[in-house]
Amino acid sequence: MRAILTVVDSQRLDIKPQPFHVSTAQPLLEGRELCCIRQDRVLFEQQNLVLRAGELLQVAGKNGAGKSSLLRILAGLAQPDEGAVYYRQQTLAQAGAGYAADLCYIGHQSGIHEQLTALENVSFWRTASGVAAADDFTLLAKLGLAGLEDIPCRMLSAGQQRRVALARLWFVKRQLWILDEPFTALDQGAIAMLQQHFLQHLQSGGAIVLTTHQPLQITYEALTTLELVYRW
């Protein structure tokens, strides 16, 4: 039912004040005693986490430790089997569309349609994020995709596809980014550029949750690492 009511809100998105509302006292995102069970295996339980504005939370752990599941729970896609996620002291159910409007989630699959060109994919996500059209050529050129704008994405390499997906982070005005393995398939230059962009986002009061196997190259002031232990 909610979906119908929130269609109207999509115009309101771009006039969100920038930089974001920052309150250090209040955590932005909080997971309380989260428990996740997949196919009869307890991935994690009694998991607490706190994320404040300006903070970066790195979720680490072996393959299958439940990193993606945790991120999906934080993004409101999956329900925790126990515990709850709080956004600005409200559960996600209470926060509802307000939470979704503050969130940019890029999952393990990048959200790029192979039959569409880089330009078309970017403009799709612009529309989906409620951001007005702008000069995508410059943006794609900045991401090292100059000359590849009009080629269907299936012709691009995995790293280039990932860049197209991450282009979203340059135009969405969302305070909270939840990124699942953003560095996958990217080369060193792109990783450095992305991490620099993270720094800017954090400085303007944003917050980031991400999973990665690689150590971060930039030292962020407010970096928390959450190590998920693989359990049988």
Place this chain on the structure above:
Amino acid sequence: MFKWLHPYAKPETVYHLCGRLYPWLMALAVLLLLLGNIWGLAFTPPDYQQGDSYRIIHIHVPSAIMSMGTYSAMAIAAFTALVWQVKVAQWSVLALAPVGAVYTAIALITGMAWGKPMWGTWWVWDARLTSELILLFLYLGVIALSGAFSDRQTGAKAASLLAVIGVINLPVIHFSVEWWNTLHQGASITKFAKPSIDPSMLWPLLISILAFKILMLALLCLRLRNAILQNEQHRPWVKALAGGH
């Protein structure tokens, strides 16, 4: 307002409640089944038109009624599961679907067996038989969908949604089939069950209907207990249960 219901949404409570109810329900169902069927088969007078063949009514009518009753129970559980995200309700949907499908199959088979002496053929595209057949398809759809996902939870949710969709569609399907039937063949042959039934035949029939209903509840308890154990096997209370006994 429904605060008192909340503890019953907890799997552990439901598990124990079902465990306590099951023996009573099962005993009652068996007792009533025996009573209704023996009374109906041996101690009621034969029908003036159909002779003894009408006695299949004591299986056919209860299973037909409960095939729809089970579907509505399933749809209510599914609705609860979708709106309030109650897991026990999801598992109830999966627990009820095969029970309802078997009731529907029984109703169809006995209907065919009854049709042979009455209509001279095993299958007539009669409105009720056709509706029952479609109901069986809907049940099979719910069962198939629940098993089609690698994630059991997704399967349960999808099956719940399908059950709700099905219950919205059922009246439409039912009335359109009825209309189609009157359009294509006279309603004469379907009318024979309509005339009022003699009380001497009615009582065993009512008892059989009640027996089928209680049997459904008993089977629900049994299957729900299994589902709860299966889905909660890693929870401390299940481990304690398994270790303690």
Place this chain on the structure above:
Amino acid sequence: MVTLYRFTQRELRLLARQKADWLNPLLFFVIVLSLFPLGVGPEPNLLRIMAPGIVWIAALLSVLLAAERLFKDDYRNGVIEQLVAAQQPLLSFVLAKLITNWLSTGLPLVLLSPLVALLLNIDQASLVAMVFTLLLGTPLLSLLSVMGAALTVSADKGGILLALLILPLYIPLLIFASAAIEAASMALPYHGQLAIMLAMLLCAMALIPLAVISALKLNVS
């Protein structure tokens, strides 16, 4: 509205690039139609009697076939997951899918109906009725198939399962649509059947997008 327009544009663009997705079901429709005379014999009167049923069964099978792949790509590459997380664009996305699904499968069936009338020896009055039933009925077919496709998008075995779920739901439509054509062939009025089909279509338009949204949500959770 802008979102819906852009999303519809995207879907149409995709259809233009993956022509097999909508051409194959149409081809399937024509082939199934031409199989019936081969199966039951070319007797014109027999064909005329059977035509309403044949046309509608072929139509619902081909729409079902077209719907199967509808959400698969967007599911596989994570578009649906991220749209569900974003919540707002989801309704527009679903509506765009519905509109383009009808444009690519339902509308061509309406356009093909004169050809069908030739093949099955259908007279003019029945042809008019057939066009009306297809106009009212194919959007409903699209709605139901899209719902089925959304329900089974993450299922391990899609195709057959989709048919099993959705075909029983088609029954009322099949009954009223073929009854309308049949009535027309006997020069009887068929407004009643059309009105019922319209009623079913309007109810479905109100409810099914919501069902599709919750189906997509539960498939990515």
